[in-house]
Amino acid sequence: MIVQDLGLIEYDAAHDIQLERRDAVEAGADETLFLLEHQPVVTIGRTGRAQGLTVPESVLTERGITVRHTERGGDATCHFPGQLVAYVVFRLAKRPGGVRAFVQFLEQCAIDVCAECGVSAHRREGFPGVWTDGGKIASIGLGVRRWVSYHGLALNVGADLGPFEWVVPCGIAGARATSIDLEHRRLAESAGRPYPEPIPMEHVKHAFVQAFRTHQAASPVAAGEAPRQ
Template sequence: MKIRELGTVDYLVTWHAMKEFTAHRTEYTPDEIWLLQHSPVYTQGIAGRPEHLLYQNDIPIIQTDRGGQITFHGPGQLITYLLLDLRRLKLNVRELVRKMERAVIDLLQEYHVHAEGRVDAPGVYVSNAKIASLGLKIKNGCCYHGIALNVDMDLTPFSAINPCGYAGMRVTQTKNLGIDDEMEVLGLKMIKKLQLKLAEGSNI
């Protein structure tokens, strides 16, 4: 599995790169994990409803091809994109989502922060406040998109939306939970947690 640390990159550029990678991969192509941050942007999933944008500001909105509703990406948010061959890993989408959630939960547990997933609203929550969003696109048995973990960012833009389609949903971040480790440290830990979960195969 290849790990790529891409820094701060434009959402559209990254999205097109993920689609290109997935379209041209073969059964022999190694899986990849991309760590990065995005410039401020709202992304709307394929089932996204316009009413979940509460008011317009100067942050661009991009209609993307992942599942789910609207969310916000910006500097200080750890993005982990998973470009995986699910057939080779013998995983279905539901299993992968649970493993993604579990990786974030296990990461936060290292800092004695209790987090949990929700069946009705995929993602990871701390005291009912969302700290990580999940989104995937599956094509030809392979996936792309992934996890957005709030680390140390301006959370104000979330007030312009119903995060992931839920009115009044609170959001939080690792900084507000007393976690002082920087993005690079959290990124490396995230990769290790994900690799451990993926290595477990389809037994959750």
């Protein structure tokens, strides 16, 4: 597995990179995990509808906010500096459980990262992604072509979640977004403590790679076992 940090990058540039890598992985190249942050962008998945936006797409464009319709699953979401995006270009044909199990794999990586950062997070039945008592902290939307995945996961890290004003998180009316830093602030307020220092993005990236490698090494495919259907 290759891990590549793309830093802060425009959505279109990262999209081109992962499409090129998807084709290479299908042809036999090493599976690849891309880590990055995006300049502000709203993406709308295959099942996305206008109701997933809180303002018209034309208004976002007029404000200089990039809007892109993508091949991933899911509704509308947003990406911005302070949010860790993980694009996963992996072969799924021999993975037990296929796409569904891979989504759960990514959810568990995010849950582990949150725990390592002192935040309790969990799954929510019927809604892909990761949640805390304060709201949704990570979103997942995969694209799969010829059994090779691309797109992936977005984990909110920083306290500024202003871009979520543009979308309905997970397409669920009334749902709130939260982040690692906001959860730390919420816990500090409840305990009457000062706000802690923000978690550095590099720390979160490192924790994500560690969690990913741990669960990848434990999978039957990585261990060389026959996949179970």
